[in-house]
Amino acid sequence: MKIATYNVNSVRKRLDILRSWIRRHQPDVLCLQETKVQDSEFPREAFGDLPYVLNVCGQKSYNGVAVLTRTTPDLVQFGFQDGGEPDEASRLAYVVVKGIPVINTYVPQGYAIDSPKYAYKLAWFHRLKQYFSRKLSPGQPAIWCGDMNVAPEPIDVHSPEKHLKHVCFHKEVRLAYQDTVSWGFVDVFRHHFPKRQQFTFWDYRRPDALIDNRGWRIDHIMVTKPLLPKSRTVKVDVNPRKAENPSDHTVLWAEFSL
Numbered sequence: 001m002k003i004a005t006y007n008v009n010s011v012r013k014r015l016d017i018l019r020s021w022i023r024r025h026q027p028d029v030l031c032l033q034e035t036k037v038q039d040s041e042f043p044r045e046a047f048g049d050l051p052y053v054l055n056v057c058g059q060k061s062y063n064g065v066a067v068l069t070r071t072t073p074d075l076v077q078f079g080f081q082d083g084g085e086p087d088e089a090s091r092l093a094y095v096v097v098k099g100i101p102v103i104n105t106y107v108p109q110g111y112a113i114d115s116p117k118y119a120y121k122l123a124w125f126h127r128l129k130q131y132f133s134r135k136l137s138p139g140q141p142a143i144w145c146g147d148m149n150v151a152p153e154p155i156d157v158h159s160p161e162k163h164l165k166h167v168c169f170h171k172e173v174r175l176a177y178q179d180t181v182s183w184g185f186v187d188v189f190r191h192h193f194p195k196r197q198q199f200t201f202w203d204y205r206r207p208d209a210l211i212d213n214r215g216w217r218i219d220h221i222m223v224t225k226p227l228l229p230k231s232r233t234v235k236v237d238v239n240p241r242k243a244e245n246p247s248d249h250t251v252l253w254a255e256f257s258l
Contacts, residue, residue: 003029003102004253005145005219006240007201011035011066015046017243021251022050025237028070029097031104033147034247035064042066055095063090065104065146073097080131092128094135098258100227101136105146110167118167121149125176129183136224138184144222147249150177152187155197156217168218185222188234188254198236201249210241221254230256 004027008014011032022030035042035058042056051070057078058064065078074096079089093104105128110121136142151169154160163169181187189198199215206214221234234254241250 001029001098001100001258002027002253002255003031003143003145003221004251005031005033005104005147005221006251007033007106007147007219007247007249009034009036009247009249011037011064012043013245014240014247015043017240017246019046019050020243021237021240022047022052022068025253026070027068027253029095029102030068031093031102031145032066032068033064033104033106034062035066036060036062037064055093057090057093059090063088063106065090065093065106067093067095067102067104069095069097071097074099080127082127082131082134084127092131099141100258101142103132103135103142103144103146105144105148107147107149109149110173113165113167113170113172118170118173121167122173122176125173125180129180132180132183136184138224139226140224141227142224143227144185145220145252147218148177148220149218150174151216151218152177152190152220155195156199158199158214158216168216181222184224186225186228188221188223188228188231189217189236189252191228191231192234200236200252202241204248210238219249219252221252223256227256230258232257 052068056066108121111117151157200219202209202215
């Protein structure tokens with residue numbers, strides 16, 4: 001199984017990049033975040049000639065998740081479905097592919113550490129951990145991927161000493177993220193590359209960020225321990241970020257022998 005995750009930052013703007021990448025890599029599962037489009041306006045026709053089943057949950061202008069699969073999922077759900085408010089269904093997708101649960105998340109960014117949005121982000125991670133306890137078992141195969149909006153360690157962000165109060169690197173959010181991961185997940189990239197600095201996001205607001213490699217590793221693929229021995233490779237493909245009219249993120253993908 002080849003699974004990929006990509007924050008497209010507007011699916012309609014990245015169709016050429018998406019179609020090209022899909023044709024070349026042919027993933028079994030492709031998880032998208034920040035599709036920024038209502039379900040009724042999702043450009044399904046652009047994928048009509050590709051052998052994928054599309055399951056989407058979006059809203060106008062922001063958020064939005066989608067999962068493309070080569071086979072029809074056994075189950076598809078969106079949102080926490082825990083009765084809490086607000087239940088942003090457009091931030092969380094749950095699909096079961098060939099018996100393996102795949103959770104695709106677009107975690108809130110947080111805006112600023114003194115903002116209610118940051119408190120919401122911390123609570124979101126706690127809520128997600130509870131969601132895992134309801135839906136999954138650490139002793140069974142499962143995959144969690146997406147834009148987590150957290151650089152877990154200093155190696156995962158350029159100039160970490162300058163970002164100690166950033167909502168994606170602040171100590172508090174890293175602890176919240178680590179607590180969620182501790183439920184039973186392992187970072188596939190770090191499993192294969194314990195000391196490699198590799199980013200998945202380069203800020204638009206810094207024109208030379210990609211050239212100078214001033215980035216962040218905030219997109220992740222996590223697996224429960226039963227899948228770890230089956231993990232064969234994991235890569236960050238920088239080419240989508242180098243393309244014309246790119247997202248500020250790029251594609252992260254992993255392959256498993258199942």
